[in-house]
Amino acid sequence: xxxxxWSLVLTLHIVGMAVWVGGATYAVAILRPSLSLLDKAQRSAxxxxxxxxxxxVIWHIMPIVLITGWLMIMHEGGFAAIPWTTNVMQVLGxxxxxxxxxxxxxxxxxxxxxxxxxxxxxxxxxSLMLGVVACGVLAILxxxxxxxx
Numbered sequence: 714x715x716x717x718x719w720s721l722v723l724t725l726h727i728v729g730m731a732v733w734v735g736g737a738t739y740a741v742a743i744l745r746p747s748l749s750l751l752d753k754a755q756r757s758a759x760x761x762x763x764x765x766x767x768x769x770v771i772w773h774i775m776p777i778v779l780i781t782g783w784l785m786i787m788h789e790g791g792f793a794a795i796p797w798t799t800n801v802m803q804v805l806g807x808x809x810x811x812x813x814x815x816x817x818x819x820x821x822x823x824x825x826x827x828x829x830x831x832x833x834x835x836x837x838x839x840s841l842m843l844g845v846v847a848c849g850v851l852a853i854l855x856x857x858x859x860x861x862x
Contacts, residue, residue: 726781729774734849798859805852
């Protein structure tokens, strides 16, 4: 493929990761603490609406990030030819995908179906999102380390 196409694949990958990790960071570090200013009913409503929008975006971004990552691995000569940092990024991306699925099919569905979602449910979502943030930051670190290899 022409060089410009691989640049577009890399751009999709980086933008997707920025939205995924940045959105999870926003949810954990900014949104959740700010919601304490609202009464309980408003807090749950705003939190659910925000999660619904964010998780819908991630449903589209997650496969794009994984597929573009694998395409770049194939372009670089396959799994045997890549540096160890790329393999670590791949594992972290799969863990992030698993955490996303756990949030979506677990506590998010529980909160969505509840008449009055419990704070513990949102705490569970926050804990899983912290895992996404941690994996994302580690993946970015691996990308930076791997760039020099």
